[in-house]
Amino acid sequence: MDPIVQQLADREAIRQCVARLARGEDRRSADLIRACWWPEAAFDYGVYAGDFEAYLAWVVPGAEAIKDTQHLLGQTYIELGGDAAKAETHVISYHRVDMGAENGGERDTCIGGRYLDTFEKRDGEWRIADRIMLYDWEEDWGWAADWSKGVMGYPFTAEHFPGRAKGDFSERWFAGAKA
Structure with a gap:
């Protein structure tokens, strides 16, 4: 394959992997998540770190208090180096957190940050070998909307x-x- 076309294909495969992972996290889907990480991968989210199995157990089924999440991905800057790559992806993640009836119910929070991913390509497939999460900001949006009432x-x-x-x-x- 032409080297430029190969670079474009590799970059798109990396972006698709990051998007598929965010989709899997929001649905707490072990299958989608597992397809994005190499089995011996490691992660460090600053508040929790470990190997892939620890990550998977942390995300699926997820904290019972976190009712919903939505990860919005921004630009992904990628540096390719053969069958390895480094990628920085901007993320805004929304979380609905159940604070408990005694603390007023559910609140909506939002975090802005960046994923620093080390990718490896094996047998033609790109997956994450290591992830570090950097936090740029967090905002408590207050009490959550009551979905039983619809929207606006x-x-x-x-x-x-x-x-x-x-x-x-x-x-x-x-x-x-x-x-």
Whole structure:
């Protein structure tokens, strides 16, 4: 393959891996997450670090108090070096946290930061070999919206609209379900 085309293909494969991982984290899908990391990979999120199995056990099923998450990915800067690469991806992650009835219920928080990923390409496949999370900011958005009331005063017309709060319709949608 032409070297420029190969570089483009490698960069896209790395971006797809990062996006697939964020999707897996938001759905707490062990299968999607496992497909993005090499089995002997390591991570350090500053508040928790370890090997891949520790990471997977931390994310799936996830903390019971964290009801929903959404990871929005920004630009990914990639430096390729043969079958290895370093990538920095900007991320904004939303978390709905159940503080408990005695503490007022659910709150929405948001974190901005960057993933520093070391990738390795094996048998033509790019996966994460190491990840470090850097934190740039955090914001407590306050008490969470009550999904039973819809959005902006308008009630939902079907059960699947509030995202992962009642199961993830996108999984069924990709499989061919109609709204």
